[in-house]
Amino acid sequence: GAGVSQTPSNKVTEKGKYVELRCDPISGHTALYWYRQSLGQGPEFLIYFQGTGAADDSGLPNDRFFAVRPEGSVSTLKIQRTERGDSAVYLCASSLRGRPGANVLTFGAGSRLTVL
Amino acid sequence: GEDVEQSLFLSVREGDSSVINCTYTDSSSTYLYWYKQEPGAGLQLLTYIFSNMDMKQDQRLTVLLNKKDKHLSLRIADTQTGDSAIYFCAESMGYGGSQGNLIFGKGTKLSVKP
Numbered sequence: 005g006a007g008v009s010q011t012p013s014n015k016v017t018e019k020g021k022y023v024e025l026r027c028d029p030i031s032g033h034t035a036l037y038w039y040r041q042s043l044g045q046g047p048e049f050l051i052y053f054q055g056t057g058a059a060d061d062s063g064l065p066n067d068r069f070f071a072v073r074p075e076g077s078v079s080t081l082k083i084q085r086t087e088r089g090d091s092a093v094y095l096c097a098s099s100l101r102g103r104p105g106a107n108v109l110t111f112g113a114g115s116r117l118t119v120l
Numbered sequence: 121g122e123d124v125e126q127s128l129f130l131s132v133r134e135g136d137s138s139v140i141n142c143t144y145t146d147s148s149s150t151y152l153y154w155y156k157q158e159p160g161a162g163l164q165l166l167t168y169i170f171s172n173m174d175m176k177q178d179q180r181l182t183v184l185l186n187k188k189d190k191h192l193s194l195r196i197a198d199t200q201t202g203d204s205a206i207y208f209c210a211e212s213m214g215y216g217g218s219q220g221n222l223i224f225g226k227g228t229k230l231s232v233k234p
Contacts, residue, residue, distance in 0.1 A: 008162070037221065046124075046208050046224035047163070060221065095162065106151045106170070107212050109222060111162035 008112035010096050016118045025081045025115045029098030036079050039095040086119045124225035131231045138196040140228045142209030149211040154194045157206045204232045
């Protein structure tokens with residue numbers, strides 16, 4: 005698509021529930037990133053995919069968080085047993101990483117997650 | 121570890137220049153970026169600079185990099201009310217395919233008064 009698309013734009017859930025957030029990157033972008041932005045903070049890196057594989061998942065806070073990208077395009081971030089501290093805006097970005105030059109990320113508008 | 125720091129707020133009058141500052145700790149940073157975030161919107165890349173440059177100009181935007189002091193600044197000339205937003209400084213390390221992920225600062229909220 006023309007830009008990075010994220011759904012849902014807003015998600016309200018109860019503590020302990022399971023949540024899935026979806027990201028549709030720019031067509032042809034091989035690299036896909038998930039970041040989390042808490043109120044008043046900058047985006048914090050969660051996980052990076054190159055193609056179908058997670059090349060770096062060092063930012064995932066614990067094993068309740070998991071992400072997949074089975075066909076190298078759309079990605080889903082999955083959060084189990086949600087906690088109130090998981091409330092944040094989850095940002096997805098994509099890029100043509102691997103090319104010479106700057107790693108230019110294009111971000112989606114984000115999915116705002118609120119855990120009650 | 122990597123750390124990127126910015127002042128949290130800046131207020132200017134319309135028509136004045138704005139200067140947003142950023143410091144970073146990792147001397148192996150290869151590219152430094154400025155992103156803009158408006159309310160309810162995703163991050164928009166404004167500009168970036170390679171670490172072997174000390175200045176880059178793009179229309180109303182001027183980026184200055186002092187690699188010795190690990191200091192980056194973004195100057196916006198003739199600031200307009202539409203420039204009101206949060207500005208994030210970010211760094212990445214490595215080259216080409218080995219480039220690392222972006223590390224962001226907490227952002228500087230720019231308020232432009234008419």
